[in-house]
Amino acid sequence: MNATPLADLSADDLATLLEEQRAAYEELRTRGLKLDLTRGKPSAQQLDLADDLLRLPTSTKDSKGVDVRNYGGLEGLADLREMFAELLWVEPEQVVAGGSSSLTMMRDCLFYLTLFGGVDSERPWGHEEKVRFVCPVPGYDRHFTLLESLGIEMVTVPMNDDGPDVDAVAALVADDPSCKGIWIVPTYANPSGSIVSQDVAARLAAMPTAAPDFKIFWDNAYALHHLTEEEAKSADILTLASAAGHPHRPLMFASTSKISYAGAGVAFLAASTANVGWYLGHLGNGSIGPDKVNHLRHAEFFGSAQGVRDHMAKHREIIAPKFAEVDRVLTERLGGRDVATWNTPAGGYFVNLDVVPGTATRVVELAKAVGVALTPAGSSYPYKQDPDDTNIRLAPTMPPVAEVTEAMEVVATCVLLAAAEKATA
Amino acid sequence: MNATPLADLSADDLATLLEEQRAAYEELRTRGLKLDLTRGKPSAQQLDLADDLLRLPTSTKDSKGVDVRNYGGLEGLADLREMFAELLWVEPEQVVAGGSSSLTMMRDCLFYLTLFGGVDSERPWGHEEKVRFVCPVPGYDRHFTLLESLGIEMVTVPMNDDGPDVDAVAALVADDPSCKGIWIVPTYANPSGSIVSQDVAARLAAMPTAAPDFKIFWDNAYALHHLTEEEAKSADILTLASAAGHPHRPLMFASTSKISYAGAGVAFLAASTANVGWYLGHLGNGSIGPDKVNHLRHAEFFGSAQGVRDHMAKHREIIAPKFAEVDRVLTERLGGRDVATWNTPAGGYFVNLDVVPGTATRVVELAKAVGVALTPAGSSYPYKQDPDDTNIRLAPTMPPVAEVTEAMEVVATCVLLAAAEKATA
Numbered sequence: 069m070n071a072t073p074l075a076d077l078s079a080d081d082l083a084t085l086l087e088e089q090r091a092a093y094e095e096l097r098t099r100g101l102k103l104d105l106t107r108g109k110p111s112a113q114q115l116d117l118a119d120d121l122l123r124l125p126t127s128t129k130d131s132k133g134v135d136v137r138n139y140g141g142l143e144g145l146a147d148l149r150e151m152f153a154e155l156l157w158v159e160p161e162q163v164v165a166g167g168s169s170s171l172t173m174m175r176d177c178l179f180y181l182t183l184f185g186g187v188d189s190e191r192p193w194g195h196e197e198k199v200r201f202v203c204p205v206p207g208y209d210r211h212f213t214l215l216e217s218l219g220i221e222m223v224t225v226p227m228n229d230d231g232p233d234v235d236a237v238a239a240l241v242a243d244d245p246s247c248k249g250i251w252i253v254p255t256y257a258n259p260s261g262s263i264v265s266q267d268v269a270a271r272l273a274a275m276p277t278a279a280p281d282f283k284i285f286w287d288n289a290y291a292l293h294h295l296t297e298e299e300a301k302s303a304d305i306l307t308l309a310s311a312a313g314h315p316h317r318p319l320m321f322a323s324t325s326k327i328s329y330a331g332a333g334v335a336f337l338a339a340s341t342a343n344v345g346w347y348l349g350h351l352g353n354g355s356i357g358p359d360k361v362n363h364l365r366h367a368e369f370f371g372s373a374q375g376v377r378d379h380m381a382k383h384r385e386i387i388a389p390k391f392a393e394v395d396r397v398l399t400e401r402l403g404g405r406d407v408a409t410w411n412t413p414a415g416g417y418f419v420n421l422d423v424v425p426g427t428a429t430r431v432v433e434l435a436k437a438v439g440v441a442l443t444p445a446g447s448s449y450p451y452k453q454d455p456d457d458t459n460i461r462l463a464p465t466m467p468p469v470a471e472v473t474e475a476m477e478v479v480a481t482c483v484l485l486a487a488a489e490k491a492t493a
Numbered sequence: 494m495n496a497t498p499l500a501d502l503s504a505d506d507l508a509t510l511l512e513e514q515r516a517a518y519e520e521l522r523t524r525g526l527k528l529d530l531t532r533g534k535p536s537a538q539q540l541d542l543a544d545d546l547l548r549l550p551t552s553t554k555d556s557k558g559v560d561v562r563n564y565g566g567l568e569g570l571a572d573l574r575e576m577f578a579e580l581l582w583v584e585p586e587q588v589v590a591g592g593s594s595s596l597t598m599m600r601d602c603l604f605y606l607t608l609f610g611g612v613d614s615e616r617p618w619g620h621e622e623k624v625r626f627v628c629p630v631p632g633y634d635r636h637f638t639l640l641e642s643l644g645i646e647m648v649t650v651p652m653n654d655d656g657p658d659v660d661a662v663a664a665l666v667a668d669d670p671s672c673k674g675i676w677i678v679p680t681y682a683n684p685s686g687s688i689v690s691q692d693v694a695a696r697l698a699a700m701p702t703a704a705p706d707f708k709i710f711w712d713n714a715y716a717l718h719h720l721t722e723e724e725a726k727s728a729d730i731l732t733l734a735s736a737a738g739h740p741h742r743p744l745m746f747a748s749t750s751k752i753s754y755a756g757a758g759v760a761f762l763a764a765s766t767a768n769v770g771w772y773l774g775h776l777g778n779g780s781i782g783p784d785k786v787n788h789l790r791h792a793e794f795f796g797s798a799q800g801v802r803d804h805m806a807k808h809r810e811i812i813a814p815k816f817a818e819v820d821r822v823l824t825e826r827l828g829g830r831d832v833a834t835w836n837t838p839a840g841g842y843f844v845n846l847d848v849v850p851g852t853a854t855r856v857v858e859l860a861k862a863v864g865v866a867l868t869p870a871g872s873s874y875p876y877k878q879d880p881d882d883t884n885i886r887l888a889p890t891m892p893p894v895a896e897v898t899e900a901m902e903v904v905a906t907c908v909l910l911a912a913a914e915k916a917t918a
């Protein structure tokens with residue numbers, strides 16, 4: 069293994085490397101691969117862990133005697149709200165248990181803000197001349213798509229290891245009343261793996277904002293999704309915001325999509341009781357209540373908050389080796405070459421790979437041509453535009469380990485080939 | 494039983510009647526009743542019919558091999574869409590299977606129309622100076638609440654036995670481009686029990702509208718909810734509209750809320766394929782897919798479209814006697830008195846009771862004071878304002894028959910007492 073940085077190679081050595089990688093790439097083409105690292109989906113083996121759900125609930129009533137099969141109970145099943153309140157470090161009355169998608173809850177909050185305004189809005193956001201959102205990058209593509217669909221302008225700030233660049237955020241929101249919100253994935257961020265520190269969270273909660281109704285969309289999708297035994301604890305944003313005099317600023321979201329079933333879990337919203345009332349008030353115009361049978365199914369399955377944590381340890385056993393494999397192949401194939409950096413996340417669903425600037429699109433294209441689907445380059449940026457064309461999001465949870473290995477060998481070859489192409493161009 | 498119309502009674506006889514009803518009412522007060530005829534909820538006995546759902550699905554894959562536990566499949570499970578396409582007389586590709594609430598699907602359509610406009614809109618409805626909806630009355634309170642929440646002005650037309658007064662509708666929509674839609678519950682309407690005839694449906698589908706993007710919200714909530722063996726067939730609004738050159742006019746909604754579980758069923762949207770694409774396009778910005786496990790659970794439970802029809806016969810056996818009891822008590826107690834008219838619906842969930850104009854509010858108030866909860870007077874009208882204060886919606890499905898009897902005795906006494914009060918005032 070030659071570990072000389074590409075920049076230090078002679079023209080001849082570079083040409084040799086290019087030829088080697090071209091040959092390796094052509095060999096890959098003959099394999100007829102069909103591999104997919106695009107989306108953060110759990111594997112069938114992970115889903116199997118929750119298959120007792122298929123025979124639950126055993127009862128049709130919750131612990132308060134409510135028949136879960138009938139209409140009603142807009143806020144969701146009390147037992148399940150209590151369980152997840154403990155897991156999210158909030159009070160049960162601050163929690164709504166909803167349908168199967170936290171993304172839909174986020175969308176609904178954006179719709180309500182746009183159509184009706186928030187508890188602290190002067191008018192509906194839709195009546196403002198302009199609404200802007202701060203988007204730490206790289207970030208979650210679906211967050212950005214949602215904002216784009218509503219015509220909300222996106223302003224980026226860097227996502228650092230301890231969360232968004234909070235000085236940049238504070239500067240943006242201090243004087244611009246059109247800056248109405250920020251997306252944060254606080255724990256094991258998609259895709260950077262970052263964990264928002266207590267300090268950064270406290271500053272986000274307390275920073276002065278020109279908009280009276282500034283909202284932190286705190287998407288805690290991976291709150292419990294640890295890849296090591298050292299488990300990060302998410303900052304308690306609701307308490308921090310309340311203590312700072314901005315109790316209605318955060319809207320927290322979570323779900324069991326990557327705990328029980330990806331498509332048939334339960335989503336949660338947590339916020340100030342005023343925000344909960346606001347959310348339920350609008351929701352109640354178009355819903356008579358969520359699927360409480362699925363709520364009870366989950367409450368029986370987990371048994372307790374500790375039951376959820378124990379369940380997550382089983383997920384870790386399945387997926388941690390896949391993340392280790394991503395790191396192993398990248399290290400062995402690209403280590404010392406100075407053509408890529410990547411993180412080794414302590415949780416979540418993604419590995420963030422930064423390749424030679426200007427080659428991310430080429431890498432994805434090369435991989436696709438030999439049967440390895442990667443998330444399109446730029447996906448982790450608003451409007452799908454990565455200004456440096458450097459970022460690639462890898463999602464290794466879904467395929468079996470052997471396929472992760474095979475796919476990562478392809479990725480490594482493509483990264484090196486694209487880098488050599490660029491260096492010799 | 495004295496069956497003389499109140500108007501024909503002498504002053505003395507009227508005074509006697511008033512005293513008798515007052516005495517009867519005071520006796521009711523001593524019973525300590527706690528009965529509820531407010532909402533169209535299925536009874537526990539009806540919900541029990543579907544309890545095999547609690548042990549389904551037996552598989553985790555649909556007939557095409559899709560793992561229903563994972564993300565994806567925005568349009569819903571193919572097997573279930575095919576089953577309900579047959580029941581709704583549409584093509585599978587015209588059907589979306591969603592979450593547990595058709596009301597939420599209607600709300601989402603209104604949100605999309607308001608925020609983004611429809612496939613045939615010149616601009617989002619929210620950018621129009623005014624948007625109006627035609628509302629046949631009496632109608633479903635939640636339909637009206639939804640429109641009110643969005644600031645959509647409601648214009649009423651009478652709901653006749655064969656559907657809305659279509660001359661009145663046609664006149665309203667012909668010249669007024671702000672008239673953008675109409676609500677229709679086509680089969681066993683809430684609360685009138687009306688069934689929209691083929692002729693009325695054809696005229697609604699074909700009538701010229703000043704708005705290019707006029708929408709019929711065709712809420713077929715009770716399509717299969719027959720109370721007799723003579724089963725009404727809903728008019729095929731999609732085909733009618735398509736034949737009339739307005740394929741995108743109707744948006745059809747249905748659900749299994751009153752077939753399987755009220756709170757944990759599956760909701761459906763059916764429309765032109767362009768409308769389906771429009772709906773899914775917007776939905777996809779905030780959802781990765783519906784609960785396909787619940788879709789498969791339902792597909793396995795019913796087995797086929799005929800399985801759904803057979804299941805509905807079991808519901809009929811449970812609830813038809815309750816509707817018969819409502820009619821029996823009203824006939825025995827109020828027959829010939831000329832103080833009320835009511836329908837004997839052939840399906841659906843409601844009995845529409847019209848009392849002496851000006852007394853509906855009083856009747857509901859009197860009933861409440863002795864422990865019988867009725868839907869607030871006016872609920873079946875926009876802004877909860879029944880101009881004649883005459884309409885009361887009775888929902889007899891939830892309580893056991895004995896309670897229906899007891900509650901209806903109270904209703905009859907209150908109707909008669911309020912009428913006597915008014916006649917002697």
